[in-house]
Amino acid sequence: MVHEAxxxxxxxxxxxxxxxxxxxxxxxxNDSTKLLQILxxxxxxxxxxxxxxxxxxxxALDIPRNRIESVASFYSFLHLRSQGTYxxxxxxxxxxxxxxSQTLMERMCQQLWLQxxxxxxxxLLSIGTTSCTGMCDQGPAMLVNERAITKLTHxxxxxxxxxxxxxxxxxxxxxxxxxxxxxxxxxxxILGNTMAYGEAxxxxxxxxxxxxxxVVKRSGLRGRGGAGYPTGLKWEAxxxxxxxxxxxxxxxxxxxxGTFKDRVLLTRQADLVFEGMTxxxxxxxxxxxxxYLRGEYRYLLDHxxxxxxxxxxxxxxxxxxxxxxxxxxxxxxxLGAGAYICGEESALIESLEGERGVPRNRPxxxxxxxxxxxxxxxxxxxxxxxxxxxIHMGADKYSAIGTSKSTGSKLISVSGDCPRPGIYExxxxxxxxxxxNDCGAVNTRAVQISGPSGICIxxxxxxxxxxxxxxxxxxxxxxxxxxxxxxEVARNFVHFFAHESCGFCTPCRVGTSxxxxxxxxxxxxxxxxxxxxxxxxLDHVLQTTSHCGLGRTxxxxxxxxxxHFRPAYESRLKSLSFKPAFDLDGALARARQMTGRDxxxxxxxxxx
Amino acid sequence: MSDTFQLDGQPVVFESxxxxxxxxxxAGHYIPHLCYHPEFKPHGSCKLCxxxxxxxxxxxxxxPAEAGLEVESDSEELNALRRTLVxxxxxxxxxxxxxxEKSGNCILQALGYDLEVHSAGFRHQFPDRPLDASHxxxxxxxxxxxxxxxxxxxxxxxxxxxxxxxxxxxNSKHLIVNAESGLLKDTDIALTDKAMSVCPVGVIIKKGxxxxxxxxxxxxxxxxxSEQALDDAPRLPSGEAHD
Numbered sequence: 001m002v003h004e005a006x007x008x009x010x011x012x013x014x015x016x017x018x019x020x021x022x023x024x025x026x027x028x029x030n031d032s033t034k035l036l037q038i039l040x041x042x043x044x045x046x047x048x049x050x051x052x053x054x055x056x057x058x059x060a061l062d063i064p065r066n067r068i069e070s071v072a073s074f075y076s077f078l079h080l081r082s083q084g085t086y087x088x089x090x091x092x093x094x095x096x097x098x099x100x101s102q103t104l105m106e107r108m109c110q111q112l113w114l115q116x117x118x119x120x121x122x123x124l125l126s127i128g129t130t131s132c133t134g135m136c137d138q139g140p141a142m143l144v145n146e147r148a149i150t151k152l153t154h155x156x157x158x159x160x161x162x163x164x165x166x167x168x169x170x171x172x173x174x175x176x177x178x179x180x181x182x183x184x185x186x187x188x189x190i191l192g193n194t195m196a197y198g199e200a201x202x203x204x205x206x207x208x209x210x211x212x213x214x215v216v217k218r219s220g221l222r223g224r225g226g227a228g229y230p231t232g233l234k235w236e237a238x239x240x241x242x243x244x245x246x247x248x249x250x251x252x253x254x255x256x257x258g259t260f261k262d263r264v265l266l267t268r269q270a271d272l273v274f275e276g277m278t279x280x281x282x283x284x285x286x287x288x289x290x291x292y293l294r295g296e297y298r299y300l301l302d303h304x305x306x307x308x309x310x311x312x313x314x315x316x317x318x319x320x321x322x323x324x325x326x327x328x329x330x331x332x333x334x335l336g337a338g339a340y341i342c343g344e345e346s347a348l349i350e351s352l353e354g355e356r357g358v359p360r361n362r363p364x365x366x367x368x369x370x371x372x373x374x375x376x377x378x379x380x381x382x383x384x385x386x387x388x389x390x391i392h393m394g395a396d397k398y399s400a401i402g403t404s405k406s407t408g409s410k411l412i413s414v415s416g417d418c419p420r421p422g423i424y425e426x427x428x429x430x431x432x433x434x435x436x437n438d439c440g441a442v443n444t445r446a447v448q449i450s451g452p453s454g455i456c457i458x459x460x461x462x463x464x465x466x467x468x469x470x471x472x473x474x475x476x477x478x479x480x481x482x483x484x485x486x487x488e489v490a491r492n493f494v495h496f497f498a499h500e501s502c503g504f505c506t507p508c509r510v511g512t513s514x515x516x517x518x519x520x521x522x523x524x525x526x527x528x529x530x531x532x533x534x535x536x537x538l539d540h541v542l543q544t545t546s547h548c549g550l551g552r553t554x555x556x557x558x559x560x561x562x563x564h565f566r567p568a569y570e571s572r573l574k575s576l577s578f579k580p581a582f583d584l585d586g587a588l589a590r591a592r593q594m595t596g597r598d599x600x601x602x603x604x605x606x607x608x
Numbered sequence: 609m610s611d612t613f614q615l616d617g618q619p620v621v622f623e624s625x626x627x628x629x630x631x632x633x634x635a636g637h638y639i640p641h642l643c644y645h646p647e648f649k650p651h652g653s654c655k656l657c658x659x660x661x662x663x664x665x666x667x668x669x670x671x672p673a674e675a676g677l678e679v680e681s682d683s684e685e686l687n688a689l690r691r692t693l694v695x696x697x698x699x700x701x702x703x704x705x706x707x708x709e710k711s712g713n714c715i716l717q718a719l720g721y722d723l724e725v726h727s728a729g730f731r732h733q734f735p736d737r738p739l740d741a742s743h744x745x746x747x748x749x750x751x752x753x754x755x756x757x758x759x760x761x762x763x764x765x766x767x768x769x770x771x772x773x774x775x776x777x778x779n780s781k782h783l784i785v786n787a788e789s790g791l792l793k794d795t796d797i798a799l800t801d802k803a804m805s806v807c808p809v810g811v812i813i814k815k816g817x818x819x820x821x822x823x824x825x826x827x828x829x830x831x832x833x834s835e836q837a838l839d840d841a842p843r844l845p846s847g848e849a850h851d
Contacts (some may be wrong), residue, residue: 055788064770066786073775339777356777361652361670503755503781505653510696513779514730541692544665545655 013052020045021053025060032061033372035354039072040295040335047087048079074356074502076130076338077146077295086125086164091141093132093257094492095415095478101140104157105129111161125164131340131496132257133296136415136478137183137422145170146298149177178299182264183422186438189401189409190269190385191425197271198316200392204279205324207391212283213239216387218395220407225251225343225380226450226474231387234377237367238284241375248280248289248329249371249378251348255294255340256451257496258476261411262381264423266293266300269385270307274331276384278317279391281329284377289331292348295338304333340500344548345378346370347502358504359548382411382475402428406467414439416448416479428467435477436462443481446564451476452493453553456486456560486561487568491519493557501550508551511542515555527573532562613677615639622673629657629669632681633841638834639681640690640723642697642715642808643756644669646841648765654697654756656690656719687723694720695729702734702751703809709818710810712826716754717809718833737782742793746804747813753783758806766802771795783811 013021024041028034038057043049049072058065072078079087090096090105109116109127119126135141138150144160147170156177163173184191204212217232238246250273254262265273277289293300308331311317321327334352336342342351346360349371370376379387386408390398399407406428415421418441426435436444448456449466450473457464457471464471480489498516503509515538518531539555546552562569585604592602612619613628615637622631627650632639643654650669659668660680668681680686697703697716705711719725737750755774760783763771771792775784787794797803804812823829827836 051788064773064786065788066770066773066775066784069784070773070775074777076777356774361667363672498779501778503776503778506655506693506696506700506754509755509778509781510700510730513733514696514699517731537692541689541696545658545667545689545693547652547655547667 013050013056017046017050017053018056021056021060025057030060030062032063033352033354035061035063035068035071036075036337036351037334037354039068039078040337043078047085048082051080054080071354071356074339075295075336078337082119082123084119084123084125085167086170087143087145088125088127088160088164089130089133089143090128091131091133091135091139091143092129092492092496093136093139094489095136095258096132096139096141097488097492098416098484099140101152104140104152104154107154108157108161111158112164124167130296130338131255131500132259134254134260134263134294135180136258136260136413138181139415143296146295147178148180148296148299150180180263180267180299181422182267184264184268184425185414185420185422186424186426188425188427189389190265190272190382190411191423193269193272193385193389195272195392197311197314198275198322200272200275200388201278201282201316201322203392204282205322205327209239209283209285212279212391215391215395216283219390219398220395220405221383221386221390221398222406222468223380224382224386224410224474226256226453226472228468228472231379231383234367234379235280235283237365238375238377241368243368243374245288245372245374246281246284246286247371247374247376248277248284248286249348249352249366249376250277250289250291250381250384251343251345251378252297252381253292253294253336253343253348254297254381255343255500256453256474256476257493258413258415258448258451258478259474260413260415261423261475263297263300265381265385265411266297266304270304271311272385272388273381274307274311274317276379276386276388277331278321278329279388280377280379280384282327284375286377287328287330289329290352290371291331291333292336292342292352293333294336294342298335301333301335308333339502340496341502341548341550344550347548348378349376356502358502380474403465403467403469405469410466410473411475412466412473412477413475414477414479417441417444417481417484418479426466429465431463431465432457432471433462435466436479439479441479441481443483444479445482445484446480446486446489446561448476448478448480448489448557450474451478452496452557453549454556456489456557456564458564485568486565487523487572490557490561491523494519494554497550497554501554505545505547505551507542507545508547508554511538511546511551512554514538515542515558519558522569522572525572525574527569528575529573532569532573535559535562611673611675613673613675613679615679616682620673620679626673627669628659628661628666628671628673628677628679631673632668632679633838636838637681638837639668640687640719640834641669641837642719642754643758645758645806648758648761648806651757651761654693654754656693658686658689658693660686690719691723691725692729694723694725695727697754698725699728699730699732700735701753702732702737708752708810709813710752710807711823712821712829714810714828715808715833718828721828722832722834740785740792742791743797743815744793745799745815746792746797747815748783748785748792749811749813750783752809753811754809755781755783756808758808759783759803759812762806763797763801763803767798769796769801769803771797771801771803 140152221231222228342357347357351357366376412424418439420439498512501512620635641657652667652670657668740748760772
């Protein structure tokens with residue numbers, strides 16, 4: 001047997017494909033750190049990355065071709081084999097499932113005579129699933145050739161099937177399919193921001209770099225991506241770090257299932273995001289910034305590029321910003337390609353450099369050795385917004401909002417069982433119950449705070465408060481009412497982690513997969529208490545030996561739901577004790593009858 | 609003044625820039641390891657060398673040595689973790705020691721014995737990983753790959769060839785070679801390459817010399833790996849002290 005000897009892709013590229021490749025490569029100046037962007041753009045034109053294109057790109061970039069295969073195969077949205085002219089991916093978050101995504105997918109597969117995960121024989125399309133696309137407040141959602149479609153219904157699925165059958169180009173599909181709502185239900189500091197463009201930046205210029213760091217430190221601002229590291233300390237460390245270049249990176253790889261606040265911020269407050277990045281650049285002395293945008297938000301690219309262009313024209317970016325001699329800074333947008341792990345800061349930097357998104361060994365941390373091993377200030381979208389506001393309003397005024405250890409406001413992405421899913425901005429310190437009241441949730445059984453890697457809380461904990469003192473959160477808030485099976489919720493999350501594990505370290509690569517199998521075994525009615533004990537054992541190994549947070553938190557969904565909703569598991573177990581359901585001694589009764597024996601030797605001993 | 613940290617209660621002298629593993633091996637202390645190789649930059653993927661540093665777990669091969677660290681390695685808790693990791697690796701691939709050319713010279717197998725891995729622990733995955741027998745002198749048996757990346761690094765850093773790379777993600781991560789055909793025969797690998805000699809398991813196999821040393825007379829058939837690993841590590845000349 002041979003290993004992948006035959007490739008279905010064409011041996012030679014057509015002249016038009018060649019000129020396209022040259023154009024893409026030229027646009028990126030044959031720079032191998034732009035490999036991921038090059039591969040994305042090639043695929044946008046050719047539908048996939050043919051074998052011959054891999055060789056061509058390898059030669060142009062002067063890198064081994066297996067590095068290209070290595071990178072391309074890491075990202076879910078890049079394909080080295082044709083996946084059809086139309087690549088349909090149903091968002092597979094639990095909130096999509098609760099809105100009926102699985103039935104819709106089955107229906108679509110039936111309608112188009114297709115099996116999930118397979119390419120149709122005529123090469124027209126493929127249908128599959130993908131991790132949460134960040135449309136939980138308007139699901140079920142899907143991506144078609146990476147364009148987001150929301151609010152799927154049976155009718156919409158039928159229409160999409162027809163459009164695909166008729167080979168209608170995506171650009172000619174009804175515009176309302178692609179309409180993404182903001183669903184802002186409660187605005188505060190950030191969403192209510194009406195500052196003129198450049199206003200915060202002007203305030204920052206008056207202060208100067210050192211004073212900006214001081215204000216951010218005194219404001220008490222902590223990172224909004226989940227970890228909660230003090231932003232001022234990060235900026236200070238980056239400012240003080242020695243390097244040839246300093247960089248500012250905005251993490252817009254919003255992949256935590258149930259989170260979609262950054263999508264809304266980039267839609268409604270893009271200027272504030274860029275203003276925060278520019279202020280950071282002023283503070284740390286950076287000339288170049290990057291916004292790492294998750295591939296699922298590809299549809300925002302033109303809008304964001306437009307905002308950047310307007311800001312350049314208004315001298316809010318570029319050379320001598322706002323007339324300050326020597327203050328040069330610009331921002332480039334880098335698109336991800338379907339890899340949750342790239343939300344981890346060092347994996348994001350690897351990806352930004354055109355590599356596989358594998359988390360680095362730390363230390364060193366990005367503030368001293370980040371992008372291209374240079375000092376890099378990397379923060380979440382919302383953090384940059386908060387920083388801009390803190391600098392504009394001053395540390396004292398800002399730190400008066402929220403609680404003592406969690407200053408400022410927090411955007412919450414509410415989804416699941418409630419009549420008003422969407423974005424809610426609160427000062428830190430808001431209770432879970434308050435949010436449940438505001439979104440109209442009733443009969444709530446559980447809330448998943450901060451996504452699968454966060455924590456699941458039950459009814460008796462709804463008085464707890466969001467903030468670093470009690471319930472830290474990156475913003476996801478998934479509501480489950482008493483009709484929901486919390487075992488299935490946990491199983492969905494476990495599948496998510498197994499799918500998104502980067503595979504670098506043994507415990508996470510193998511452990512998440514074993515955990516998935518155990519949950520599937522229990523779901524199939526084959527589980528025992530031994531399996532529940534195994535989950536706890538796996539958790540210990542994953543928590544203590546995993547390379548990064550993904551592996552360390554992968555067991556959380558199971559442990560938390562086991563703690564609060566153990567009956568959901570136990571009702572599925574084959575037996576509550578270790579005693580097998582099958583009666584071995586009873587099975588020998590016929591043999592005893594035939595041989596006429598009934599002595600002790602003809603019976604199995606207890607526990608044998 | 610020499611800098612030291614404590615390893616299982618014993619002082620270990622280290623040079624600036626060394627990791628805990630490097631310093632420990634150089635000073636004659638064994639910490640179980642699999643993907644770490646003294647000649648290459650540690651990358652910390654197998655996690656077998658996990659130790660407790662001031663109470664927190666960390667991979668000792670990548671953890672920078674610092675003065676005053678309290679490192680715990682040879683404890684039942686840590687060896688139990690290592691045992692589970694070895695079980696995971698055995699379950700993840702297709703490892704049939706009795707018929708493997710590397711048996712007795714295999715580091716995974718040797719660690720299994722030395723750490724007293726007595727049972728499978730996990731359900732075997734039996735992945736489908738076809739062989740690459742295309743090359744006249746070399747066989748690639750992907751069934752045994754533990755994704756340590758040593759061949760990748762050896763080929764790139766020492767041989768300057770990039771014959772190997774890792775592709776895929778998560779559970780479908782796998783080793784690939786540098787050829788449009790995907791076959792080893794179309795790469796520029798040579799028998800004299802460093803990449804030929806670094807595989808800790810039995811993926812990269814020389815054809816025509818199989819079983820020339822009988823099983824039972826091979827390296828780890830003689831003495832356990834914990835007694836031999838130090839032979840491979842660069843050591844301080846005896847009696848030399850840092851100051």
